[in-house]
Amino acid sequence: MTDSVSSPSRPRAAVILAAGQGTRMKSPTPKVLHKVAGRTLLDLAIDAAEGLNCQRIVVVVGAHSPQVGESARKRLGPNATVIQDPPLGTGHAVLAARDSLADFEGDVVVTYADCPLTTAGVIAPLFDLIAGGTDVAVLGFEAANPTGYGRLILAPGHVLLRIVEEKDADLATQQVRHCNSGVLAADRATLFSLLADVRNDNSKGEYYLTDVVGLAHDRKLSTRAAFAPEPSVQGVNSQAELAAAEAVWQKSRRNALMTEGVTMPAPETVHLSWDTKIAAGTVVEPFVVFGPGVSVDTGAVIKAFSHLEGAAVGEGALIGPYARLRPGAEIGPEAHIGNFVEVKKVKVGKGAKANHLSYLGDGSIGEKANIGAGTIFCNYDGFEKFETHVGKGAFIGSNSALVAPVRIGDGAMTGSGSVITKDVEDGALALTRPEQQIKAGWATKFRALKQAAKDRKKDKQ
Ligand code: UD1
Ligand code: MG
Numbered sequence: 001m002t003d004s005v006s007s008p009s010r011p012r013a014a015v016i017l018a019a020g021q022g023t024r025m026k027s028p029t030p031k032v033l034h035k036v037a038g039r040t041l042l043d044l045a046i047d048a049a050e051g052l053n054c055q056r057i058v059v060v061v062g063a064h065s066p067q068v069g070e071s072a073r074k075r076l077g078p079n080a081t082v083i084q085d086p087p088l089g090t091g092h093a094v095l096a097a098r099d100s101l102a103d104f105e106g107d108v109v110v111t112y113a114d115c116p117l118t119t120a121g122v123i124a125p126l127f128d129l130i131a132g133g134t135d136v137a138v139l140g141f142e143a144a145n146p147t148g149y150g151r152l153i154l155a156p157g158h159v160l161l162r163i164v165e166e167k168d169a170d171l172a173t174q175q176v177r178h179c180n181s182g183v184l185a186a187d188r189a190t191l192f193s194l195l196a197d198v199r200n201d202n203s204k205g206e207y208y209l210t211d212v213v214g215l216a217h218d219r220k221l222s223t224r225a226a227f228a229p230e231p232s233v234q235g236v237n238s239q240a241e242l243a244a245a246e247a248v249w250q251k252s253r254r255n256a257l258m259t260e261g262v263t264m265p266a267p268e269t270v271h272l273s274w275d276t277k278i279a280a281g282t283v284v285e286p287f288v289v290f291g292p293g294v295s296v297d298t299g300a301v302i303k304a305f306s307h308l309e310g311a312a313v314g315e316g317a318l319i320g321p322y323a324r325l326r327p328g329a330e331i332g333p334e335a336h337i338g339n340f341v342e343v344k345k346v347k348v349g350k351g352a353k354a355n356h357l358s359y360l361g362d363g364s365i366g367e368k369a370n371i372g373a374g375t376i377f378c379n380y381d382g383f384e385k386f387e388t389h390v391g392k393g394a395f396i397g398s399n400s401a402l403v404a405p406v407r408i409g410d411g412a413m414t415g416s417g418s419v420i421t422k423d424v425e426d427g428a429l430a431l432t433r434p435e436q437q438i439k440a441g442w443a444t445k446f447r448a449l450k451q452a453a454k455d456r457k458k459d460k461q
Contacts, residue, residue: 011106013056014049018113038273051120089206125226135221139183149179162214181233366392
């Protein structure tokens, strides 16, 4: 889910700070490569910058986690990162981007890579302030508990005098509930000129980005704050905060989908991904998980306990309960994929049915074909994958093993329990099981003999 805002009047750039160590995550994975809604925190921060139409994006990374830089460059190109080493504070971090933005004329927004809910729409009011003549615009919020945050010292009309960090705040300032989210915007030349004057004579001995506000005010520049709801600017520092951000994201996206006309009887049990597309007029039953890359067309019903990723579900299709759609599953309109059926990289035609206990991997199923319970597409020989194609209106008997590569013709049938290794022509029946034998009275005789033996044994005891 990304939101984008209208085209800017002046060029925009973003500096995304991602040089923190993230030690409180206690994870071998760098903090900003953890995910919310199936997307890394870093990618969500880049989404926000792109949503704001930033034409240049610079990610400031630490020397300690090269994967973060690799991930940013993979998405944005080879010049998208700068290294801050050692990290000497947020102001120092932004200065690391100075050279790469030297030729940029326009406004720069500074964001943090660990704020997954700070979307373009949340940041956009800063650019409105700048368009209205503000020189330095800061995104603030009113904190339920302000401890740990920089405090905004405001004059009437959201005019910002300065920002005081928690550690440098006296008792009266500590009572202030207006806090700094960390997001700040200013014209590029103004921002770097102010940063050049920032000193580290504070209790942390760091170069604070927040000091640019007081410096700007001293230079008689206009400094203002815009305010966002607290959850939208919340940072992630621990696994619990990551889960809390996920919960906020999920709730907000589910509510948006319901507003758009998706029925969810137990929304709190449905898990979505950043790019899940569900059309109006669909039903998503309880405990459904959408991994990345899923789209669901109108009228489809996703029944309880289904797991979908990389799959497209057509209009009016019925999925589950307990179905698993894996990448490349393309389920046609009105098709049925029932309980304990796994579909991977298979195009399922309109109205086709696979209702029970099957593995359907690599291939296609024609319109109105019926796949019996327990059918397996045997797609893998331990080295390579092969395809199975089932024709229109074909009927695959229960417990058939279709050994790929194999093709079942239109309207063809396979007998239950068959192992099909050769193509079956249109309209034919393929059977690979032994003839049935009948031995009249055998079972009755067998039981009588066994019972007599059991009775003799009992008599002896
Ligand atoms: C910062 C703000 C504070 C604000 C708070 C909001 C400053 C001085 N303080 O404080 O006003 O209320 O965020 O959460 O800006 N980073 C670097 N390099 C560094 C230091 C930090 O890239 O040298 C990055 C971190 O990875 C992080 C962000 O900057 O993404 C914020 O750093 P952090 O140390 O958490 O700042 P706070 O002390 O929380
Ligand atoms: Mg912090």
